Amino acid sequence: MRTRSIVKRVGLFFLVIWGAATVNFVIPRLSPSDPIRSRLSAMAVQSGFVQTGIEEMVKAYQAKFGLDQPLYVQYFRYLKDMFTFNFGYSLSLYPAQVLDLILNALPWTIGLLTMATLIAFLIGTITGALMAWPGVPQLFKSVASIFLTMSAIPYYLLGLMLLYLFGFVWKVLPLYGGYPAGTVPSVSLPFIGTIIRHSILPALSIVLAEMGFWAIGMRSMMVTTEGEDYMVFAEARGLRKRTIFSGYALRNAMLPQYTSLALSLGRIVSGSVLVEVIFAYPGIGTLLYTAIKGSDYFIIYGVVFMVILTLGVTTLLLDLLYPLLDPRIRQGA
Amino acid sequence: MGTLVGSPQQEIAPREASVNRERLMNFGSYIRRNPALGFGLFIIILLLLIGIIGPLFVDTERSAPASVLPDQPPSREFPLGTDDQGRDLFAVVVVGLPLTMRVGFIAGIVGLGIGTILGFTAGYLGGMTDTIIRTLADVLLTVPGLVVLITFASTVKGTIGIGTMALIVASLAWMWPTRTIRSQVLSLRERGYVQLAKISGMSTPEIIFYELVPNLLPYLAGSFVGAVGSAVLASIGLEALGLGPQNEPTMGMTIYWAISFNALIRGLWWWWLTPIALLVLLFVGLMFISLGLDELANPRTRRTNS
Secondary structure: OHHHHHHHHHHHHHHHHHHHHHHHHHHHHHOOOOHHHHHHHHHHHHHOOOOOOHHHHHHHHHHHOOOOOOHHHHHHHHHHHHHOOOOOEOOOOOOOEHHHHHHHHHHHHHHHHHHHHHHHHHHHHHHHHHHOOOOOOHHHHHHHHHHHHHHHOOHHHHHHHHHHHHHHHOOOOOOOOOOOOOOOOOOOHHHHHHHHHHHHHHHHHHHHHHHHHHHHHHHHHHHHHHOOHHHHHHHHOOOOHHHHHHHHHHHHHOHHHHHHHHHHHHOHHHHOHHHHHHHOOOOHHHHHHHHHHOOOHHHHHHHHHHHHHHHHHHHHHHHHHHHHHOHHHHHHO | OOOOOOHHHHHHOHHHHHHHHHHHHHHHHHHHHOHHHHHHHHHHHHHHHHHHHHHHOOOHHHHOOOOOOOOOOOOOOOOOOEOOOOOEHHHHHHHHHHHHHHHHHHHHHHHHHHHHHHHHHHHHHOHHHHHHHHHHHHHHHHOOHHHHHHHHHHHOOOOOOHHHHHHHHHOOOOHHHHHHHHHHHHHHHOOHHHHHHHHOOOOHHHHHHHHHHHHHHHHHHHHHHHHHHHHHHHHHHHHHOOOOOOOOOOHHHHHHHHHHOOOOOOOOHHHHHHHHHHHHHHHHHHHHHHHHHHHHHOHHHHHHHO
């Protein structure tokens, strides 16, 4: 039974990845416009001369990308490329490989989003747990409720407001970028300092917007947990309040939070697109944004595929590891 | 909404009117017990009024580029200022806010419609149909929505109108309704009164429409509000990336123009502050409505609101 469910889960994973790759293949081909042709004409218009040889160039590129082959040959070649991470070349930064561009941007995104997500998770979960705990002062609960309302606001809108206040009006934090313009990234203490300074605002906007989400989930789980028999029993045994809170209520109420945490860590790469755009942070989001603006289709499809792949891998790992956290699942499945 | 008292009805059928008035009073007293719902509805109605009453106060033609002086701060002539391309931002709000809400509304209806049909089919029929629908919804749920929408939208870039925008967003708005409705149907299916209806010879569609749907109404309403919210969120996200209707002054497009013309570091705060404030109101309003509907659907959560 156990192996069967693992096989099923891994099968689902490949189904998702294959589905994503296929969607990536089909959608551009449904569109009447030819990305290569439109890109080349755009380049011709930009450089300001009429390109007479554009038809030949389109033909040459189509042969290069294998677009003159029958559709099913293209499809299998495409699948092979995707699974070997061969996303082709960028159209606007021509000699650059899409994979290299993605790999350069990835550490920025992962660094920023992992930190922000973990901080939001910690603060939010503890706040939510305290909000549902009887002995906590009413004042704390009221203040926390205001913060919960902020979870309704999309983080990039919060980001714009923070950027205006801290970056433009008070000028205490940098306005854009991941590091000062004109410097070369290096691993030294002062440089790490500037990286942190640059990441405060984008991180803060994500933390403020996400905290409420964690707190709401945790609060309702705590309420459910408080009604359990083992809580009454723990109280009857005369255990200290603090022990009951952390050892009995918190630990049990946390379980669904772990699931969501793993899911939102998986969403990291996609979740940051707009924040990165607003702060011009040199990660995946900004790469995607510039690619959209410049109709650089191979980058768009490469990023989309990578994002879906990371999310698929995270959810797969999560599902396989979850029984270790919650022993009840082991028997249940 | 059965709560609106129509005056012609009052003349023709007084009894009907008194029933309606009673309902209205019931609704009023219910709102008092459920302030979250009332507050949310109040905000949303207020936002709808901007689009309805607004055209009386401003020439909507001014929402087009190059119709007024650019970069004017708020003044008596331009209460919300003007943008870099010569749009009167008050006119932009009056025209654009309803457009943004319409995208969310259409996508919400389409999403809920598909979700309801699939959810009922999966939950009621079970078996193979259920497995296929559930797997499809689950697979699509693990796929990051915005990213797939980016693929869609960047392919049809430039030719997007309000309707296309709504459909693109709706294409990923049906999975949550499908899941919630399916699980509700699964639990309702086994209830006594449904069994009774089945034994007394009601047909499947009859059972669905007379027994299941009325009991699911609060859930359907909740799913609808959720779907509208996520659709607006997704459409704003796409628009802020420049993948929206280029010729329509929706709130997301306004934010996009403000970002691409560096309104932030040029100190043109009135350009981006208004759309953001209105969107924040919209999201907060939707959140309060869904909190209120949650309580309506599941009175047990009242305990948690202490």
